[in-house]
Amino acid sequence: MTAYNFAYLDEATKRMLRRAILKAVAIPGYQVPFSSREMPMPYGWGTGGVQVTAACLVPEDTLKVIDQGADDTTNAVSIRKFFQRVADVAVTERTAQASIIQTRHRIPETPLIAGQILVFQVPIPEPLRFLEPREVETRVMHALEDYGLMQVRLYEDIARHGEIARAYAYPVRVEGRYIMDPSPIPKFDNPKLNNSPALQLFGAGRECRIYALPPFTRVESLDFDDYPFSATKAAGQSCALCGSTVSYLDEVITDDAGGRMFVCSDTDYCAARVAAGSTEDAA
């Protein structure tokens, strides 16, 4: 522990990160470039999120880390352990008890509250990337709100599939201004971005970009008047463990004979429901 500065990064680096974060908060949805550092983990494992978390952490924080909603997967466990070791902060698996939650590809089911910070790991921050390959041009497009192309992408989906087929990383418009990639969260989670009491920060380490949604920001998912956005998930299924019909479900293959089950992707939410259910049963 003494070998490292608090939260691994040196103070100058954290200061640089905080300045980028403050700018991002000041311009919701705008991608702020920052000088991404080498972290002791490979790109794609959440280096952007880890740097943002490191810049936000204070010793009093309680940290929760999830990967696709789960607290117990490799990525979540290793990042949690990393911060336990380099920052010595308290950790939790309970959404309600965390002050900072670093997440990969999910927003917890339990509604976030004021004072919490949700840090997203972002692989590709540029929503226009695969439509317009020139980075210089995409920045001009953002600057001039030249967003017809984004709508073309949704048009193509409907033309080909009869609906907007995008199920994750579904593009959103922030405060009627910037179009933003919400990171590869399922579109089921998109409504949770809107008007959230928590601060939402997005870090893309490989791409050196930070962007943010300050609390209570208006976030709209793009759509057409006659093909409105809908936050869908596996239809007609409920969690095999807790029975929830409203949470986002993962499909788990159980054998080689086509056996499968659906379970909550948010392990904390599911475990809490199971615990509450068993208490009720016992009583």
Added chain:
Amino acid sequence: MTPLLQVENLSKHYGAHLGCGDVSFALWPGEVMGIVGESGSGKSTLLNCLAGHLRPDAGRVLFDTREDGPRDILGMTEAERRWLARTDWAFVHQNPRDGLRMNVSAGGNVGERLMAVGARHYGDIRAQASDWLERVEIDVGRLDDRPRAFSGGMQQRLQIARNLVTGPRLVFMDEPTGGLDVSVQARLLDLLRGLVRRLGLSAVIVTHDLAVVRLLADRLMVMKDGRVVEQGLTDQVLDDPQHAYTQLLVSSVLQV
């Protein structure tokens, strides 16, 4: 009546080399102007300066905007220029690949400009795209096909539809019939002529093909080494050329 486009002493250098120099003309509503000259004569440079793709060193380009009347496009912000480029202006490239999105369906290509100016009703966008495919004589059944599956002539017609869907008033064309077979060219010329007449479009057409300007252009400008050497009525310039270069150009056309 005011000219739709008024160009005053426009010049563009590439380093020490003159791209185009001291060009002035006025284009009136409904007029089609041809610009001819050999490769390197500065006609494409001029077109790109007019369309806002290149920044000239000197001169003014006044466009008669719908809201505020004549305004110098060089003094506009990039945002204003882009807005013009997707509403009142159109640019037809010689190579349809430069003007189309090859990975997007024909309908998406035509619909893009509509969506860029705020259209958000899929059904309406699609209906307008179908209508425009018909107008440029592309089977509506191809609406969801990508342009890479189209022939060169169809691609060029699709590019025209994509450009005209927002009802522009000024169309820039850079060798619109350039890469096409002669028989396909004829059909495209007829289509362009009909559209220009029916929609009352003004157009600036750059080409090296004198037959194309004879059929499409009301007026003609002849360029050589970056300078305009002669301009006037198309048939006057072609039938009674005054400048040595124009005389050479006209007499060099092979007769069939």
Added chain:
Amino acid sequence: MIEIAGVGKRFVLHNQGGVALSVMEGAALRVDPGECVALTGASGAGKSTLMRMIWGNYRCDTGSIRVAGVELCRAEPRAVLDLRRGTLGYVSQFLRVIPRVPTLRIVAEPLLAQGMDEDAALARARALLTRLNIPAPLWSLSPTTFSGGEQQRVNIARGFIQDWPVMLLDEPTASLDAANRAVVLELILQAKARGAAILGIFHDADARAAVCDREVDVTGFTPAMVSA
């Protein structure tokens, strides 16, 4: 309707040693509404040159050419185009069209260019083609493959579809058989009757006698050939 005074024309051939050919000097004539005037003179005397200067595809170097009150000499292209759209009609000897465009559309085009309703314009085109004995099966074809006489008649149909106040006719009856020649002469007489001012070149003396009120010999406008 057509007033010409002191018109001169020179060709400078820059690519042939800068030879300057003075081909016309002091040309003057006048055509009133309802009048048909023939230009005469030997081949090469400048009949077509004068005609083209009035149409505007030859530049007029000196003098004045006024059509329906508009000065065409050194006029802005816009003024000439405007005149051609509504006032000045021209039947040339050659048909110049976009390949693959149907004959009917070619004939109707001047009306469409003026903004006439498509059905009405096509109806007039059909009537005129019928009158000029172009068989209906040919209407949907491009005239590029037609015979010389047929092309000439398509050209005439296109020239007469609109009631131009001023008309220029360059050999309208050349390469036509007797029956069609009669139709064309009839069209010219009708145009005169409605008050059109017509200036024409007629190779055929009988045709000239049938429709023309006066003759103007352009030989008088031809300067002695001088090379500079």
